[in-house]
Amino acid sequence: MFYSKEDLAHLEKRERINLLNSITGIKPVNLIGTVSAEGNTNLAIFSSVVHLGANPALIGFILRPPQEVARHTYENILATSVFTINHVHRDFIENAHYTSAKFPVEVSEFDTCGLTAEYHEGFVAPYVKESELKLGLIYRESIPIPLNNTVLVIGEVQNAIIPDRVREAEGHLDLSKVDDVGLSGLHSYYALEKIAQLPYARPQELPPF
Amino acid sequence: MFYSKEDLAHLEKRERINLLNSITGIKPVNLIGTVSAEGNTNLAIFSSVVHLGANPALIGFILRPPQEVARHTYENILATSVFTINHVHRDFIENAHYTSAKFPVEVSEFDTCGLTAEYHEGFVAPYVKESELKLGLIYRESIPIPLNNTVLVIGEVQNAIIPDRVREAEGHLDLSKVDDVGLSGLHSYYALEKIAQLPYARPQELPPF
Numbered sequence: 001m002f003y004s005k006e007d008l009a010h011l012e013k014r015e016r017i018n019l020l021n022s023i024t025g026i027k028p029v030n031l032i033g034t035v036s037a038e039g040n041t042n043l044a045i046f047s048s049v050v051h052l053g054a055n056p057a058l059i060g061f062i063l064r065p066p067q068e069v070a071r072h073t074y075e076n077i078l079a080t081s082v083f084t085i086n087h088v089h090r091d092f093i094e095n096a097h098y099t100s101a102k103f104p105v106e107v108s109e110f111d112t113c114g115l116t117a118e119y120h121e122g123f124v125a126p127y128v129k130e131s132e133l134k135l136g137l138i139y140r141e142s143i144p145i146p147l148n149n150t151v152l153v154i155g156e157v158q159n160a161i162i163p164d165r166v167r168e169a170e171g172h173l174d175l176s177k178v179d180d181v182g183l184s185g186l187h188s189y190y191a192l193e194k195i196a197q198l199p200y201a202r203p204q205e206l207p208p209f
Numbered sequence: 210m211f212y213s214k215e216d217l218a219h220l221e222k223r224e225r226i227n228l229l230n231s232i233t234g235i236k237p238v239n240l241i242g243t244v245s246a247e248g249n250t251n252l253a254i255f256s257s258v259v260h261l262g263a264n265p266a267l268i269g270f271i272l273r274p275p276q277e278v279a280r281h282t283y284e285n286i287l288a289t290s291v292f293t294i295n296h297v298h299r300d301f302i303e304n305a306h307y308t309s310a311k312f313p314v315e316v317s318e319f320d321t322c323g324l325t326a327e328y329h330e331g332f333v334a335p336y337v338k339e340s341e342l343k344l345g346l347i348y349r350e351s352i353p354i355p356l357n358n359t360v361l362v363i364g365e366v367q368n369a370i371i372p373d374r375v376r377e378a379e380g381h382l383d384l385s386k387v388d389d390v391g392l393s394g395l396h397s398y399y400a401l402e403k404i405a406q407l408p409y410a411r412p413q414e415l416p417p418f
Contacts, residue, residue: 002369002370017263062261087234094418145269152352152361171225188381190384191404202311
């Protein structure tokens with residue numbers, strides 16, 4: 001079905017939000033772990049983590065308008081300059097999903113959502129023990145997006161924990177080996193199955209189409 | 210295995226690029242369709258498309274440093290102010306993947322990669338006929354990311370083509386109904402299977418963990 005701009009504008013509000021959150025395709029599901037200056041841990045689910053570059057190793061995520069609601073994750077990152085990104089696997093989708101509930105600032109989602117904080121190599125931000133593939137990042141920059149008051153928050157990778165069984169030749173990963181999941185919209189979770197690994201594409205080496 | 214920043218820096222170059230492109234988790238796979246002021250069509254695969262907001266309906270994607278190599282997609286967007294985002298399905302992964310090969314500017318990836326340009330409702334940018342779920346966008350803004358000279362390119366959704374069989378109640382989609390695929394790194398493709406749809410998360414409605 002073809003939806004014009006007017007058709008999309010006239011959808012019921014929740015339907016419109018769900019639809020527009022879904023139409024970019026599958027999204028990664030990550031838990032971002034932080035700690036406040038006072039030592040309170042925080043954990044929040046994000047589906048907007050995006051690779052920005054390999055050298056330096058930069059990763060960004062989109063933050064909803066900071067003035068709209070409390071943004072404990074962002075406040076903690078600004079206070080302590082570190083955060084972790086933890087992949088979500090099939091066996092703790094529900095735990096991860098419920099970190100999106102609006103808990104008071106003094107409450108840690110690790111406690112309310114049945115997940116376990118763990119620490120590596122002196123890094124002060126908490127990792128998620130249940131996650132097998134996870135990264136520690138140092139905060140680098142916030143880039144405002146004035147069109148809708150969101151913010152692109154950028155970190156640089158400081159360390160990575162990657163199980164050997166996920167690693168394949170030449171740095172490729174098979175995310176299905178740790179039952180990584182994906183998301184569409186804000187509510188629909190997907191299992192992943194690796195089905196193809198294609199070579200670097202050169203014009204003179206096209207397969208027959 | 211734990212990788213420190215130094216461990217990551219000392220990986221062989223291609224291994225490092227593949228690994229760092231893979232560690233954010235599953236990524237969407239989209240073909241961006243554009244047309245030059247002269248009427249030449251262009252099609253390119255992107256894995257960095259990200260939802261920015263529903264009202265207005267904004268979508269962004271990350272462009273590699275424009276000064277590094279020819280960026281036909283970006284030049285066309287700046288020239289004509291429109292582009293399309295087309296989901297990639299399992300039956301044309303290879304065609305989509307090979308749009309990343311560096312073809313000369315006068316060559317259309319629609320022709321070299323066996324895909325078909327189609328047009329809707331007077332929108333001048335080409336859609337991909339083989340894609341069942343696709344969007345038309347008007348260019349809104351480019352936001353430079355000085356840390357690594359990439360650019361966040363932002364468009365506003367003008368229209369959407371979504372098959373009825375993908376639509377579920379309340380605007381949710383099941384992307385596996387059109388065999389949408391995901392990507393990790395630059396080479397590894399995944400099939401998707403919808404396994405859960407969870408409710409809006411409220412602190413007072415936590416399931417037992």
